[in-house]
Amino acid sequence: MGLTSNTVLVLAIASAVALFVGTVWLWPRLARRGWRAVSGRVGLLFATQLALFAALGLGANQSFGFYASWADLFGQEDEQGVVIDHTANRGSGGPLQVTDVRRVKETGSGRPQRGGQIQKVDIVGRTTHIATSAFVYLPPEYFQPQYRTRTFPAAVVLTGYPGTAQALVDKLHYPSTALELAKDGRMQPMILVMLRPTVAPPRDTECVDIPNGPQTESFFAKDLPDAVLAHYRVGKKPGSWGVIGDSTGGYCALKLAMHHAEVYAAGAGLSPYYKAPIDPTTGDLFQGNEELRNRADLWWYLKHEPAPDTSLLVSSSKVGESNYKDTLEFIERVKATDRTRISSIILESGGHNFNTWRREIPATLQWISGRLSDR
Known part of the structure; x- marks a missing residue:
């Protein structure tokens, strides 16, 4: 799926929403002390923030056309133009x-x-x-x-x-x-x-x-x-x-x-x-x-x-x-x-x-x- 695909954008938004809901749902279970609970809270917060930023970035790219493909985004698109x-x-x-x-x-x-x-x-x-x-x-x-x-x-x-x-x-x-x-x-x-x-x-x-x-x-x-x-x-x-x-x-x-x-x-x-x-x-x-x-x-x-x-x-x-x-x-x-x-x-x-x-x-x-x- 391409960077500018609507499917990718929908999946990113759905992932962000799912992680947000999951964080709210699981937070009571992770409220205990101990490294496992703390790691779980950190992991959920990090994943949710990452998903939100990804969804916002993809949406902005869709609107303004900064990058056309994954290769373009990561600087791997190097084919020269021909007049x-x-x-x-x-x-x-x-x-x-x-x-x-x-x-x-x-x-x-x-x-x-x-x-x-x-x-x-x-x-x-x-x-x-x-x-x-x-x-x-x-x-x-x-x-x-x-x-x-x-x-x-x-x-x-x-x-x-x-x-x-x-x-x-x-x-x-x-x-x-x-x-x-x-x-x-x-x-x-x-x-x-x-x-x-x-x-x-x-x-x-x-x-x-x-x-x-x-x-x-x-x-x-x-x-x-x-x-x-x-x-x-x-x-x-x-x-x-x-x-x-x-x-x-x-x-x-x-x-x-x-x-x-x-x-x-x-x-x-x-x-x-x-x-x-x-x-x-x-x-x-x-x-x-x-x-x-x-x-x-x-x-x-x-x-x-x-x-x-x-x-x-x-x-x-x-x-x-x-x-x-x-x-x-x-x-x-x-x-x-x-x-x-x-x-x-x-x-x-x-x-x-x-x-x-x-x-x-x-x-x-x-x-x-x-x-x-x-x-």
């Missing part, structure tokens, strides 16, 4: 300051020419005045003399909500994965700009230009690329920039690539959704502006706006992700357009969690690397 290109036959100094520097791998070489470098930076948007911190991964080639005049492609990498930029480095291992893939010749050297989409915490702005509020979409479409271009050797043409994200960041990545194809040549959404939610964390994102609400709905955008000249990647899993059916439908709708290209990673199982995204990130980095140029 399927659904449109293969259709052609193909100022605002940024570095505040800290670290190695990509603490056990690796301290020389950036061999192991690359991660820089912590503070960014202030010139037009939106949004201020946020980020981590920038620079590949070893960036520091090597023979590449001193070369520019590099860049990918903006976004967390989910609320998320932390640190998790992209320490939990999802974007820099070390990019380093190893480039060493193996499976992707070109790239700059990664890693941050969270929550640039006005604690509010979840969903990468929307909120009327009379944070202009989040403009920050990612204009201010962030301008700040990075002013400080690093990044290609200036649209084909040099991509964007990746998971969950909320995945929705943002798809939207930014679709709305701003002149900036982002490719957008990859890992476990994305396709319409901005309205809930207590977001507040009123649109202030009654129907045009803004429609643009934030990727379903509406595909139907009513000209197809953008960009490449998209979406991911889901057959068991464990709530967006599976929506993702299949999104793929079909994009395939029906005449300019937008679509690829996917569909796992057999995998919940909405770091372990699942770690399985998809290598293929995602290879995919986006193949769609960006360094000029």
Whole structure:
């Protein structure tokens, strides 16, 4: 029986209820002194608490989809995602300051020419005045003399909500994965700009230009690329920039690539959704502006706006992700357009969690690397 099976949940609840009733029924018999009675009381209390926690955990997992299987729960699910290109036959100094520097791998070489470098930076948007911190991964080639005049492609990498930029480095291992893939010749050297989409915490702005509020979409479409271009050797043409994200960041990545194809040549959404939610964390994102609400709905955008000249990647899993059916439908709708290209990673199982995204990130980095140029 699978982790997300209703049968498992019912059995866990039934076990918790049975142990509770049994504890109440047997407690008088175990009220005597002696090691056997004491051991019996301890055992019943421990078993009841364990059953209650198991039932609560299974119920929460059913509701939120953290883990898709027992192997996923115990970290044993390690099958890598594979990109399927659904449109293969259709052609193909100022605002940024570095505040800290670290190695990509603490056990690796301290020389950036061999192991690359991660820089912590503070960014202030010139037009939106949004201020946020980020981590920038620079590949070893960036520091090597023979590449001193070369520019590099860049990918903006976004967390989910609320998320932390640190998790992209320490939990999802974007820099070390990019380093190893480039060493193996499976992707070109790239700059990664890693941050969270929550640039006005604690509010979840969903990468929307909120009327009379944070202009989040403009920050990612204009201010962030301008700040990075002013400080690093990044290609200036649209084909040099991509964007990746998971969950909320995945929705943002798809939207930014679709709305701003002149900036982002490719957008990859890992476990994305396709319409901005309205809930207590977001507040009123649109202030009654129907045009803004429609643009934030990727379903509406595909139907009513000209197809953008960009490449998209979406991911889901057959068991464990709530967006599976929506993702299949999104793929079909994009395939029906005449300019937008679509690829996917569909796992057999995998919940909405770091372990699942770690399985998809290598293929995602290879995919986006193949769609960006360094000029």
